[in-house]
Amino acid sequence: MIGLRIKQLREKHGLTQKDLADFLGVTPKAISFYELGQRELSNNMLLVLSNKFGVSTDYLLGKEQSQDTADLKEILMNTEVMFDGQEYPLTDTQRNIIGNVIKTVLDENKKS
Numbered sequence: 807m808i809g810l811r812i813k814q815l816r817e818k819h820g821l822t823q824k825d826l827a828d829f830l831g832v833t834p835k836a837i838s839f840y841e842l843g844q845r846e847l848s849n850n851m852l853l854v855l856s857n858k859f860g861v862s863t864d865y866l867l868g869k870e871q872s873q874d875t876a877d878l879k880e881i882l883m884n885t886e887v888m889f890d891g892q893e894y895p896l897t898d899t900q901r902n903i904i905g906n907v908i909k910t911v912l913d914e915n916k917k918s
Contacts, residue, residue: 807868809843815859816841818891830854860893 816826816837823837830837830851839845847855856863886895896904 808847808866809841811861811866811868812837812855813841815855815861819859829858860887860889 816823821829823834823841827834827837836845840847852863852866856866886893
């Protein structure tokens with residue numbers, strides 16, 4: 807699953823295997839191995855890819871179905887958010903609003 811997701815995200819962002827390899831400091835062959843599931847990613851590499859593509863590590867690992875599922879802590883710490891393949895800058899006020907909305911929704915879920 808992770809190999810397919812890496813390939814899909816790489817292609818969605820218009821990157822070649824060489825482009826991604828250069829970014830990660832590995833060989834294009836290593837990217838091919840990752841995409842084919844012939845080599846496992848280190849935890850650090852998983853985090854780097856997650857940040858590069860603006861998706862959660864759970865999405866890369868196949869635990870989430872949506873690329874747009876964002877971790878609350880990640881949103882509240884970052885100055886920009888990736889949605890639908892584009893980066894959007896966030897002000898402190900916007901991050902606070904997003905955090906409050908998510909917390910409200912989660913609190914409502916706990917009540918039901």
